[in-house]
Amino acid sequence: MRSKNMNPVAYPELALARKAEKVDVPMQLIERQSTMAGAIALCVQVSGLEDKEVYLSLGIDAGHWSRIMKGDAHFPVNKLCDLMDLCGNEAPLKWLASHRGYGLVMLKTEAQRRIEELESQLNKERERRIWAEDMATGRRGGN
Known part of the structure; x- marks a missing residue:
């Protein structure tokens, strides 16, 4: 039973990569939040x-996350977009805009964003196929 004696480095914890489905949070619910922490x-x-899925995916320490959720610590601003992408809603952004007296206007339609995402995936797949063909035929790195 040697495996029980292995250190944590031998079995690193994998970050969970599940993303939530997109949800449109009603503005009425967002405006009930009195703070950005509440919106988060x-x-x-x-x-x-x-x-756990959220703080691991965002690379935030569990203790710090707990303090954020209690309102005793600040959420890292540079991870706000990642949070909204992961959670499938933009409640914090909408709260901030509303709190500051602004409205939001989407610059790209959902269809435009989806097209760009699919084009990116297609380009990656083309590059992978070209690389695989090069490897199969022995043409490595343009040799």
Whole structure:
């Protein structure tokens, strides 16, 4: 039973990569939040994801996450877009805009964003196929 004696480095914990389905959070619910921390908590709650899925995916320490959710610590601003992408809603963005007296206008339609995403995936697949063909025929790196 040697495996039980192995250190944690031998079995690193994998980050969970599940993303929530896109949800349109009603503005009425967002405006009930009195703070950005409340909007962030709403964002996570509406997603249906477990806290652990969120903080691991965002690379936030569990203790710091707990303090964020209690309102005793600040959410890292540079991870706000990642949070909204992961949780499938933009409650914090909508809260901030509303709190500051602004409205939001989407610059790209959902269809335009989806087309760009699919084109990117297609280009990656083409590059992978070209590389695989080159490897199969012995043409490595243009040799």
